[in-house]
């Protein structure tokens with residue numbers, strides 16, 4: 207079911223000639239590594255006395271039905287499907303999840319937030335710093351639940367050899383602190399991949415960090431989050447929430463993200479495939495099917511809920 211849905215969407219996007227949007231920077235290493243890493247971990251089964259676990263998550267003022275959310279994206283959605291942002295938010299809402307917008311700030315962001323589905327919005331570190339403050343103000347006025355900054359696109363974004371975003375520059379810690387001060391919503395820093403940046407995120411007052419290599423759209427040869435999670439979790443010592451994304455495709459992948467210490471797991475490309483395949487219904491089905499997989503496997507590792515998961519359940523191959 208899940209693989210058929212993703213396959214159908216992949217084919218439609220390819221027929222539309224938009225599959226380049228889903229490729230990655232320069233050599234393509236990141237996309238490959240973002241899948242291969244999952245094969246390195248298996249689960250410690252504890253089948254005796256297993257109970258049906260609770261998937262719900264309370265985080266930064268929101269209660270979500272499961273730890274599976276959308277990763278920040280705007281641009282590909284209306285390209286792949288007209289009216290797709292509204293269909294995506296409604297499909298995510300049907301499944302009790304969260305919409306996360308990226309660049310550009312959607313023109314209908316207020317309408318999306320008015321749907322009643324939780325919405326988060328991330329903005330880029332534009333070289334013209336006024337544009338960052340303006341974008342943060344716009345998304346707040348639209349009524350999003352969380353605001354965020356992409357710390358990892360200071361050198362722009364690139365797919366294969368083609369520059370996609372180029373009007374950005376790296377942020378300083380001082381600037382991040384000022385931006386945090388300018389908002390009254392939970393503040394999320396996306397694109398953290400080292401203990402050093404994680405510590406700076408905590409110092410800046412980030413309520414959450416997204417450990418992410420941006421799905422391979424920024425710099426080549428960045429590690430997968432699993433390669434740096436231990437150092438990051440150890441550095442932040444619970445002072446900020448941890449969200450992870452990059453290559454998550456099945457409920458079992460999500461469980462590995464939780465085992466590494468994340469509270470939420472983000473999906474990028476799978477949302478686009480599901481939307482292309484079947485609109486609102488496709489997005490809803492994607493999240494619900496992944497939830498079902500997660501529920502089964504979470505029960506079989508002996509967990510009662512999502513928050514008690516830790517790396518004890520993992521056996522490295």
Ligand SMILES: Cc1cc2nc3c(=O)[nH]c(=O)nc-3n(C[C@H](O)[C@H](O)[C@H](O)COP(=O)(O)O)c2cc1C
Pocket residue numbers: 227228240277278279280281282307308309310328356396418419420421422423451452453454472473474475476
């Ligand atoms: C076409 C496309 C557009 C994206 N746009 C943004 C964006 O505007 N802002 C952002 O923070 N991340 C953006 N991302 C990265 C995603 O938020 C996420 O980190 C990544 O896609 C996760 O990996 P996955 O696609 O393997 O699930 C984009 C990703 C894709 C594929």
